[in-house]
Amino acid sequence: MTSGGGQRVLVTGAAGQIGTELVLALREKYPAEDVVAMYRSTPLAPEVADGGPSAVGDVTDAEGFARIVEEHDIGTVYHLAAILSATGESNPVVCFDVNMGGLLNVLELARERDLRVFSPSSIAVFGPDVPSEAPQDSVLHPTTMYGMTKVAGELLADYYAQAQGVDVRGLRYPGLISWRTPPGGGTTDYAVAIFHSAVQGQPYTCFVRADTRLPMMYMDDAIRATLDIMDAPAERLTCPASYNLAAVSFRADELAAEIASRVPGFEVHYVPDQRQAIADSWPDAVVDTVARDDWGWEHEFGLEEIVADMLENLSREQQLETA
Ligand code: NAD
């Protein structure tokens, strides 16, 4: 076990898009009883709920969170509980409270109890003034509350690492594509929702323009990157809490065309809504050579592989549901 204070691992936000898959991956890596899935109101996926311990709690409740960490003898926290970009723009104060308050509680407890922490960042740290391919070192002028909490979260992580000696690491995930759990209110959700329409034989109404290009990644790659950075030797990490991480970058209509090549007749209509402005404020791609050089990051899934795997898994799920 790679944990600091206690023996076990805690995943906050374990009912979410990433948390569901990360808990399953951690339970492959460590004894399942050592991986605790923490959730608030959204129920855990059955395979997560049935496969090991869980705890109900709110990350903004410092005392309740500390009780969970103590009761379960936690040594490492993967802190995924957050409010994402689109929901954050509808509820900016809640977004600030959960994303900043929750992270502060995690880091304070990490300082007190010598916990290791994974705290994800996002391409949302960038704003409209970055180059279309965002370098690792760049101005960070996000225009969303979510993006602001991610920039401040990176700074808070750096502060707790440098001033308080906490081992805290993080990645700027691109938009993540996965089949097991629906996405949680982000701007990149269209790149998941489109697959659900395709397997149901329905046309998809896309909430961004056809020419919207964003950095994206398959969940399998994101989970591998998360496990790898937590295992990397600390002395190799030159920007431990804020690595750019890249896999693919494509336009919405390029994704639609790749799906249509496998689902004949699939149609997409483009009706941009308020999420277009968020997408337009993010870079088309990010440059992740520092992650590749520092700890050997390499993605495996390109657009074709993502589309093939998504369609195969969602079609199987749909057949099981209708059987
Ligand atoms: P998600 O919305 O699917 O899951 C987040 C979970 O946190 C939800 O189950 C929600 O119920 C829970 N939660 C919210 N407020 C809480 C609170 N106060 N206490 C406890 N739990 C609470 O999000 P995700 O996509 O799994 O993202 C996880 C992390 O990764 C977030 O920090 C997010 O910003 C980051 N990220 C995600 C993506 C992506 O494309 N999914 C991209 C970049 C960064």
Ligand code: SER
């Ligand atoms: N996928 C996330 C979102 O759209 C990016 O952090 O909010």
